Amino acid sequence: MLNANKGAAGPLDGRGLRIGIVQARFNEDITNALADACLAELARLNVQPADIEHVLVPGALEVPLALQALAQRGGFDALVALGCIIRGETYHFELVANESGAGVTRVGLDHRLPIANAILTTEDLPQAVARQTDKGRDAATVAVEMARLVQRIGAPA
Template sequence: MATDLEKAVTRDDIDGKGLKIGIVQSRFNQEIGNALLSACKSQLLLSQVDEKDITVMTVPGALESPLMLHEMALTGSFDGLIALGCIIRGDTYHFEIVANESARCISDIQIETGIPIANAILTTENEEQAIARMTIKGTEAAQVVMEMIQALKSLGRN
């Protein structure tokens, strides 16, 4: 059986030179968030995004992520943004509220501002599922945001 690191397909065909990337990491479920961040930054650096061009902001939880993403988008300082975090289902309806509202707000910010946002806030049934996905989703988030930046540039967007 492949390990989590083996499942995460890093790509060296994405050019991140000169890109400025903002990352918002939720501190709730911090161990998962830290692993998401590590995988995400590894892919960004592999893609030649300069470490000084990666800004990481932390927030308490997934519901706070959209506000920080919105404010970062409005600065005009970033080519793309990434949301990292983990929401694990509990015994109450709170899971659905947090998962649905954070995802909706992130999509709204992306459409409103025109800044691509990769949403890698995991929504899982349990911690085991989160652990199984954290490296893959962190890596993919970096890939997604860079691909979207490049796609928008191909349309003439700066």
């Protein structure tokens, strides 16, 4: 379990970090709540609003491409992926969940850039609502902690 006040190496401080956020609009009430919680936690961790770039995309399948564009442009210490995929009656849920997750991971590894993946995958809307605030906060904490870890153990090549 993450401690919002402390990372693996001590208290978290995002001062001076540049964070990019890509938010899917699909299931907008949930993704807006994720974004609100993420932004509030980044502020609490001293990440300045001017150091945050927040972009919107249609859905979870579009998140990896926007993350890749931000990563290629450079200047970010970490990125955050926000979205919500709720199971339906068809195989589409698995396709979107698997492909968006694989895409987010691939961008992070290809660019050697921490990406906090907060694309929720839930069985139903109540599960998504129950997770929206905590997962938004967790995404901010993970982004700051991993950015500091990468700085500490060596800049990505």
